[in-house]
Structures are given as structure tokens and as C-alpha cells.
Amino acid sequence: MFDIANVNSTLVDFDPVSGLSRTRKSLVRRLSHMKAIFHDRAAVDRTLQGEDPVIYEFYDMGMPETSGDVAFGTSIAYPGKIGDEYHMTKGHFHTVLDTAEVYYCLQGHGLMMMESPEGAVEVQELRKGMAVYVPGRYAHRSINISAEDPLVTFFAFPGHAGHDYGTIETKGFRKLVVERGGAPALIDNPLWIK
């Protein structure tokens, strides 16, 4: 607006309905990238014979990885199920375990599944206008339980947090969210490894 050189601050667009940016490239996670994440492996294989759907996408702004910085962006989980299991993100711990994260839901209907290393489980329900604070030490995963709408969230976490995907990839979460009688149900993960 003014004749000012903005050299240190950053301006970025995230559409509040779709979550998508017109100027930044997202990281896209297709089903083939997440084959071992969904519990019904036969359903995974059946789906992949026809298509390789985008399960979710998100943005990494590449901010410096210091405790003074804030990593932020949007995350979009698309509606659908693999077998009876709702579309979801892979889920992760933070490498610096004791770091939190806030998610503000811009669109859709979903759940934030959280689990501590000791096995404490929390699940918060997200709708447009709700913010969930994931406390430090909890792994977290977004789950889209809407039949039709993307689950769009704006997230922010400390720059030095880091991502540990390996623990979840190996062990899974203790609980899963599947459709039972047309509605979400929380069940024990049959594949959870103690």
C-alpha cells in the first residue's frame, strides 16, 4: 500500500474456505503415501486399484526452526473413508516433545485425536470457529468426519518443535475413529503395537 520495502515480515494468503494458497505450494499426502496408516489394508489396496486420492495437504512456511519463531500454515483433510475409517492425517509427535500446537478450524467438521507417550487419549471435536490447543507431549492427528466438506484448519506451533512421524508410523495410535451405524465411533486400534 505504501512505498515500503517489507524485507523481514512475510505476507501469505490462505483461502478461508478452501485453506489453499494461490502463492505457495502445499505438501500433498496421497493414499499411496499412507498405506500402512489406515487399519483396513484390504480397503487400502482396493482403493488404490482405482485411484490414488489426496487424503490431505498442508503448508510448511519454512520459518526458522528456533524457539523464537512460529511455524504456521493451513491443513486440509478431504472428506471420505478408507473402508470404515475416516480420512485423517498421519499424525505425529513433536521432536521436542514438550511443545504444544494450536489449530483453529476454518471449515468443516472433524476431530483432533491426541495421545501422550503414557497412553493418555484425548479427542476434541472441531467445527468452524473452534480452536483446539494440543498440549505438549501429545501426538496429534486431524480426522475429517464430514461426508462432504473438507476439514480446514489454521495451525501454529513453536519453530523448534520438529516432527516425529516415525513413532506413529510404527505403532499407530491406540484408538481409531471409524463409522458405525452412520456415525463416528472410537474403537481400539486392532493393529496397535504395545
Place this chain on the structure above:
Amino acid sequence: MFDIANVNSTLVDFDPVSGLSRTRKSLVRRLSHMKAIFHDRAAVDRTLQGEDPVIYEFYDMGMPETSGDVAFGTSIAYPGKIGDEYHMTKGHFHTVLDTAEVYYCLQGHGLMMMESPEGAVEVQELRKGMAVYVPGRYAHRSINISAEDPLVTFFAFPGHAGHDYGTIETKGFRKLVVERGGAPALIDNPLWIK
């Protein structure tokens, strides 16, 4: 949704149009609290003879003040001017100077004014769907340049950052945003103290 005790995570509502929460109390900043912030002191006094308008309000979620936590909430600056100067927040540095902050604009049209201790000035324009990253070391102030709409932002910053309002209260920002010919103009602050 499920029979789960959510004891460590937090769920909170922020209306995406108004920015307001139905469950949390905001901190409200009226003109009388900001008399020395606006440059036209005569206009401040004239306004206060008739009313003491809310200039802005915001939420403090009270998260722990550690580098692992994330302070977050919404900020709402109401439309209007005091004399020729647009409604704005007081503005502050972070006590831990080298901490950043992200603002995601949910409604309205405004500016993020930023200034480093060395006098570098940056101004980014905010509209719905734009996020601005305020880098560490920069004082920051939100300015509402819409004639009619509130400027609503969702913000997040490192839990340990702290607020230093005193420097700005004493010295002011080097630049002000005032209306000239019906549009925002950036001018030198006539009251800026070197």
C-alpha cells in the same frame, strides 16, 4: 462426542466473523485507556466528552509462559478514527525481543505496522485470508482502515514472549497511519521521541 475426559487439551470458540468468544472474557481497550496513544490529543478529548468507545478487544488464553507453549487468541479492532488517525491497537514489543508472531486475518481490512528498535519500519496490508508474520525484534500494531468493518485477526506467538507496552507508550511509533483525501497515508509521527 465420545466418553473421554479431555483434561489437558483445551477447546475454545472464536466466532470467525466477529472474532468474539461465547465462553471466554475478552480484554477491552477503550479510548480512555489509550489517551496518549493517538496523536491528536484535542480529538481524543472531544471524543471523550461524548463517549468512551471501545477501540479494540482481544483474548488472552492464559497458556503457560514457556517456550514450548503457544499463546493465541483473536484480536478485534473496531472501525473508526480519532481525529484523522485510524483506530488501532496500542502496539508492543515482546519482552523476549527475538520472538515472532503470526496474525491471520478473518475479517476486515487493516494494516500491520511493524518497527524494530533500530528504526526499520514495515507495513503489511491485511484482508480476510491474509496471514502476516511479524519477525522477532519488531514492535507491532494492528490498524483498522475500513470505514465500517471490524478488523478481526487470529494470532499466535511463543508462550514465553511477554509484552513490553512501555516503550511504545513512551516513545510511540515513528510512523502513523492517518486519513488523507479519504485514503490511508503513512506520515511521520509528529510526537515521536528520539
